[in-house]
Amino acid sequence: MHTLxxxxxxxxxxxxxxxxxxxxxxxxxxxxxxxxxNGTGKSTLSKVIMGETNYEIVKGKIIFDGKEINxxxxxxxxxxxxxxxxxxxxxxxxVTNADFLRTALHSKEGNNFNLMNFIKKMNNTCDLLKxxxxxxxxxxxxxxxxxxxxKNEILQMYMLNPxxxxxxxxxxxxxxxxxxxxxxxxxxYYSEFKPGILLITHYQRLLDYIKxxxxxxxxxxxxxxxxDIRLVKxxxxxxxDHIKELV
Numbered sequence: 001m002h003t004l005x006x007x008x009x010x011x012x013x014x015x016x017x018x019x020x021x022x023x024x025x026x027x028x029x030x031x032x033x034x035x036x037x038n039g040t041g042k043s044t045l046s047k048v049i050m051g052e053t054n055y056e057i058v059k060g061k062i063i064f065d066g067k068e069i070n071x072x073x074x075x076x077x078x079x080x081x082x083x084x085x086x087x088x089x090x091x092x093x094x095v096t097n098a099d100f101l102r103t104a105l106h107s108k109e110g111n112n113f114n115l116m117n118f119i120k121k122m123n124n125t126c127d128l129l130k131x132x133x134x135x136x137x138x139x140x141x142x143x144x145x146x147x148x149x150x151k152n153e154i155l156q157m158y159m160l161n162p163x164x165x166x167x168x169x170x171x172x173x174x175x176x177x178x179x180x181x182x183x184x185x186x187x188x189y190y191s192e193f194k195p196g197i198l199l200i201t202h203y204q205r206l207l208d209y210i211k212x213x214x215x216x217x218x219x220x221x222x223x224x225x226x227x228d229i230r231l232v233k234x235x236x237x238x239x240x241d242h243i244k245e246l247v
Contacts, residue, residue: 004164006045008023013044019221033200085153085166101159108160125158164198166198183206183210187211197210212228
């Protein structure tokens with residue numbers, strides 16, 4: 001069992017408070033969804049969990065498996081088993097997907113790393129995600145379409161096999177076919193490996209494929225209401241102002 005616990009977290013950047021006394025606990029074998037309007041701090045949350053240095057933690061703790069990780073670097077958090085699928089994945093020119101993932105896995109597995117197993121898993125995962133295998137020999141995300149970038153994030157998730165998965169608007173910019181593939185493959189990964197998942201999204205359509213255990217409504221840097229999948233329908237029908245009235 002793995003647990004990510006965020007306790008009374010207040011975060012600011014450029015003297016503006018983004019997260020305000022934020023609290024959330026995610027365990028293995030749980031899917032949590034955060035919904036909320038633009039600018040409420042959803043993406044900031046995922047970046048702060050992964051150690052983005054542009055934000056200042058004013059107070060509070062980020063705890064993974066009982067250990068405070070506030071001061072750990074991003075790569076150290078990743079080695080613990082935390083993964084972030086980014087909203088806007090960056091390009092790394094001159095570094096191929098294969099080199100990137102081989103280096104990451106070798107760093108994680110050390111002497112247990114096996115090159116032939118890596119190649120086999122890479123090829124099988126590309127087939128699973130309907131990714132053209134030529135992508136693994138191209139620079140990371142260089143000249144990729146929006147859909148290719150998002151599929152590449154899920155490829156990384158499968159290859160790195162994390163215990164705690166953060167997916168920040170992994171559905172944005174996808175056509176319906178790509179959305180279906182990503183939604184189904186995230187669900188399959190969850191069913192097989194039982195990680196904790198935090199899914200940040202604007203669009204309820206992704207939840208046609210990924211069924212959450214908990215739905216959180218985030219407003220002004222805090223969770224104001226938690227419920228089950230029925231809360232998604234309530235937001236869809238009535239908007240966030242109605243949710244604020246219920247609190």
